[in-house]
Amino acid sequence: MTTHPEHTTSFDADARGWFGGPETGWGGRFMPEALIAALDELTVAWHEAMADPSFVEEFDTILREYGGLPSPLYYAERLSEKVGCRILLKREDLNHTGAHKIRNVLGQALLTKRMGKTRVIAETGAGQHGVASATAAAYFGLDCTVYMGAVDTRRQALNVARMHLLGAKVVPVEAGSATLKDAINEALRDWVSSVDHTAYLFGTAAGPHPFPSMVRDFTRGIGDEARAQCLERYGVLPDAIAACVGGGSNAIGLFAAFLDDPEVAIYGFEAAGDGVDTPRHAATLHSGARGVLHGARTFVLQDDDGQTIESHSISAGLDYPGVGPQHAHLSATGRATYLPVTDAEAMDALQLLSRTEGIIPAIESSHAIAGALRVAAELAEEKGPDATMLINLSGRGDKDMGTVVEWFGLGDPDEVTEDPAK
Amino acid sequence: MSTRPVFDKARGEGRAALVGYLPAGFPDVPGGIDAIKVMVDSGCDVIEIGLPYTDPVMDGPTIQAAALQALDNGCRTADVLRTVEAVAATGTPTLVMTYWNPVEAYGVERFATDLAAAGGAGLITPDLTPDFAPEWIAAADAHDLDKVFLVAPSSTEDRVAMTTAACRGFVYATAVMGVTGARSTTSDLAGPLVARTKAAIEAQGTGLPVGVGLGVSTGDQAAEVGSYADGVIVGSAFVRALLDHPDDRAAGLRALGALVEELAEGVRRRA
Numbered sequence: 001m002t003t004h005p006e007h008t009t010s011f012d013a014d015a016r017g018w019f020g021g022p023e024t025g026w027g028g029r030f031m032p033e034a035l036i037a038a039l040d041e042l043t044v045a046w047h048e049a050m051a052d053p054s055f056v057e058e059f060d061t062i063l064r065e066y067g068g069l070p071s072p073l074y075y076a077e078r079l080s081e082k083v084g085c086r087i088l089l090k091r092e093d094l095n096h097t098g099a100h101k102i103r104n105v106l107g108q109a110l111l112t113k114r115m116g117k118t119r120v121i122a123e124t125g126a127g128q129h130g131v132a133s134a135t136a137a138a139y140f141g142l143d144c145t146v147y148m149g150a151v152d153t154r155r156q157a158l159n160v161a162r163m164h165l166l167g168a169k170v171v172p173v174e175a176g177s178a179t180l181k182d183a184i185n186e187a188l189r190d191w192v193s194s195v196d197h198t199a200y201l202f203g204t205a206a207g208p209h210p211f212p213s214m215v216r217d218f219t220r221g222i223g224d225e226a227r228a229q230c231l232e233r234y235g236v237l238p239d240a241i242a243a244c245v246g247g248g249s250n251a252i253g254l255f256a257a258f259l260d261d262p263e264v265a266i267y268g269f270e271a272a273g274d275g276v277d278t279p280r281h282a283a284t285l286h287s288g289a290r291g292v293l294h295g296a297r298t299f300v301l302q303d304d305d306g307q308t309i310e311s312h313s314i315s316a317g318l319d320y321p322g323v324g325p326q327h328a329h330l331s332a333t334g335r336a337t338y339l340p341v342t343d344a345e346a347m348d349a350l351q352l353l354s355r356t357e358g359i360i361p362a363i364e365s366s367h368a369i370a371g372a373l374r375v376a377a378e379l380a381e382e383k384g385p386d387a388t389m390l391i392n393l394s395g396r397g398d399k400d401m402g403t404v405v406e407w408f409g410l411g412d413p414d415e416v417t418e419d420p421a422k
Numbered sequence: 423m424s425t426r427p428v429f430d431k432a433r434g435e436g437r438a439a440l441v442g443y444l445p446a447g448f449p450d451v452p453g454g455i456d457a458i459k460v461m462v463d464s465g466c467d468v469i470e471i472g473l474p475y476t477d478p479v480m481d482g483p484t485i486q487a488a489a490l491q492a493l494d495n496g497c498r499t500a501d502v503l504r505t506v507e508a509v510a511a512t513g514t515p516t517l518v519m520t521y522w523n524p525v526e527a528y529g530v531e532r533f534a535t536d537l538a539a540a541g542g543a544g545l546i547t548p549d550l551t552p553d554f555a556p557e558w559i560a561a562a563d564a565h566d567l568d569k570v571f572l573v574a575p576s577s578t579e580d581r582v583a584m585t586t587a588a589c590r591g592f593v594y595a596t597a598v599m600g601v602t603g604a605r606s607t608t609s610d611l612a613g614p615l616v617a618r619t620k621a622a623i624e625a626q627g628t629g630l631p632v633g634v635g636l637g638v639s640t641g642d643q644a645a646e647v648g649s650y651a652d653g654v655i656v657g658s659a660f661v662r663a664l665l666d667h668p669d670d671r672a673a674g675l676r677a678l679g680a681l682v683e684e685l686a687e688g689v690r691r692r693a
Contacts, residue, residue, distance in 0.1 A: 016553075028554055029551075029554060030522055030549050030550060030554060031549055031551070032479065032480050032548055032549055032572065032574070032596075033551055033571070033572045033573060033577055033581070033585065033596070034572075034574035034575070034576055034577075034596060034599055035576075036551060036574075036576070036577070036581065037576040037577065037578060038576065040578075175486060175490075176477070176490075181477065182477075185477055185478070185479050188479040189479060189480075189600075189601045192479075192480070192599060192600055192601060193600040193601070195599065196599075289527070290526075291523045291526055291527060292522050292526060292549075293523065294477070294479075295549070297526075300523070302523070302527060304527065305498050305499045305524055305527055305528070306475075306499075306524035306525070306527025306528065307475065307476045307493065307524070308476040308477055308523075
């Protein structure tokens, strides 16, 4: 964790949240003055909690006993045979609530309890973070309101039902594009009015300082576990690691443990939607420009006037026109490579993993699978079968079955499916 | 042109200044200029022109609706500057209120240059605090522009002092913890916040005026706020006057003018 020397890296933010320093920096805090005191309070509480062994121990215990962690590192043998090198999957899809998100929300909710606040708010795109937040709120006995773009409430109706069942209030946001970015705006508006008793469980490693660093700290168990599991089993670090990037919480959680291992190549895969040469994509680092969105300076999909351009992805969880500022920094410094993956490539990867390994991944994670397999093929050619690509399987695909059914035209019981061995 | 002389003049008359807000491009660019000129003619001392933005985290539904309409009608940053030029030509100090990203996208130095050339008085920056604004502060100083930063009920004494020290023109006190929007009663947080802000200004010896915004919609509220603040800032109520007459611009302008006159009368009497 941040305050532990073994958990700091060369790519961390400074005390004011700048990644890479204030001059050319990414991150910072571009926020209404009304929220600055709350952000300062949160920063102090987060630092103190991370330096408090009892908090860290309680967090670890909850993750283990309630969250089902550590998640396994799985050798995907049939997939590896197809690609020609070793493919390892970090099985965050097996976590409680089915995604890496549970790490972040349990950390933030535990911190909320420590701060004496009684209510949490959250925004959600695909609904994973909303479900995780509602779950954590139920676990800790906190009141919970989740803001969700109206478009997303329709395409993720099952997750809306889950949040209701868990006792959360779900508020559909009709403003703007009625997707994740607008849900964040509405949650911020709520927070301005309720900050004395409410914590904002930010769903990704974006937003104003300290959220990008704090969310990374709560999710970095992904990378710490994967690193130790890989070393234990193979005696070496992976040659490359990969994750999907929307806001980038699962990715930064994985990357954080490997940033100061220069021999490990780092890849993030963004949603290219219909293609980066079309107007319908969410490839922020590929096609965005330097700007400020939701309190941080980062890459933003925007027009010449600085107005945010609506993003598109088949995955609601990646449908975001910004990206966490540490990813902007890692991209600008070249430490990590970010590449686009289209809807079609992701859905092909989803089908491939389902049929080769019996694992149905979230569409978000399928972007990582698709991109990583591209890179792994090059790795196999270069280094042979012992080359290792470690992919974060950030979530399971149950929530996406409606989209999957529609995309592949599934559902006919007499339909003959293709033999995956061919 | 700074807003400061207008506040000083109002102070000399024993009253608060009336500061009126409207987003540029609403209902469209020429219509917005017409509406703001009505505000000037009806008694606003200072004008704030909003730069419509896709992600306005501090704005409530009324101003969001107007800004969205402006964007849908194709309002661009250049149109905002064009509106500033038209309004500033009336001799009324005219500020731009803007979220930060459109300024970064335009180029901070270029924006300051073009705003000054248009006769603008400066910027109000709801999501940019002085500690993250060195580039803007440098550009504003170079072009003799007002820097209006916000203080809030949640601001610590240190931050009130830091913010007031960085302001030029006036200090914008957000009277409630919440987004923009007309409210039936004024906030009981406003008075203490203004008192804390004035104490910091007194210690600094600048005599900077303090304007209070968020929520005022009636003459009585304006009189009440004007009894302890140097400026009464009104936005949502003016926008609402136009939104309530979507198909009859003349009626909207009449309603707007009448409301400005009521508020201008309010700042001239004591509660």
